[in-house]
Amino acid sequence: MEYPLIEAIDDQYCTVTFLYHEGQSPVENIVLHGTGIGFEYMKNRMEKIADTNIWYKTYRLPNDIEFIYWMSISDRLDDDSVYRHNNFTLDTLNPKTFFMKDDPEKPVGKDFVSSYVRMPKNPNKEWTQKNHKVPEGDLEKVLFKSERLNNERRLWIYTPIGMKRDNCQVKKLLILNDGNTYVNWLSATKVLDHLIHAKKIEPVIVVFVSSTATRVDELTFNDEYNAFLTTELLPYIQTRHPADRTKNDTLLGGFSLGGLASAYACLKHPDVFGKCISQSGSFFWKDSTYKQDEWLLDQYEKHPPLAVEFYITYGILENTPIAKPTLIESNERMISILKAKNYKVTSEVFRSGHDYLNWGETFASAMIALIASDR
Incomplete structure (x- = not known):
């Protein structure tokens, strides 16, 4: 039998029941915590079946999602998220884990590991899980000194197979914020190799x-970081790899704060x-001055339309992190603003x-949307 227990309700939903077997050490409570079930500890407390050592919690969830989660044993039931994070443990009944190795050059002190659930109708991944070998591009690592910052x-500079x-x-040319995560955890170079080999995208x-x-300071409305990109990094790349590039050949991207920073840089430097x-x-x-939610969205709403094309994606479960408005609401509003101003926008909900x-x-979908070989 596989755990957690997943049982179909109808063609869209399943029940998911998490179990915990209490050992000899007494347990005061158990809190579940994760992207599929949320982060509100009082709502995620497991219940103990009377006269047994078994704890359980059942959820009604869409049958096509996937998510990571942890358990907090004998949780303090307070708002100390740092304590809760340090108290996390894996679900010992669930053998499925999501693992990412600590950055060997800039370690934070531990690997990232969580328990993992993939629901029965979750779609297969087309590009990150390809196993057959294809010719690989070159990945060069350099240390770059910024005078501005x-x-x-x-x-890491990726050049396609066969290129110098x-x-x-x-x-x-694509510049990605949080590049260490793309290289080490998101299989980005593998995705690029397969996309280029399959002629789905132009060489890049x-x-x-x-x-x-x-990171947080650099990626939140930071004009000095923009200056680093435009006056230091881009000239360096142009010197290393000269080409007659226009703004439409130059892409900028990232996830989470990296996506926010990319949209801000495009607002400030649409000529680049x-x-x-x-x-x-x-x-x-x-923003740091007016403490205004969705500050960047208001700037796009006020600003005359710019000649910038967007790919925007967000997850169906991104209403659970501790933010209001939620990430889903903010992304939907951003897409709505851009479309109302006739920007070219490709959006996707994962x-x-x-x-x-x-x-x-x-990331593969973004590359196909913006630099497909048949555009």
């Missing part, structure tokens, strides 16, 4: 820009970046949450 970070590491004159140079300890990828963009974010499970796959 007064820091140093890693860059230097003087690769491919016109299409991709610069994966790693995040730093000041002609295409924007936002995966689960944090469009609910307040069947998961803010949890790395689908950003690699929707």
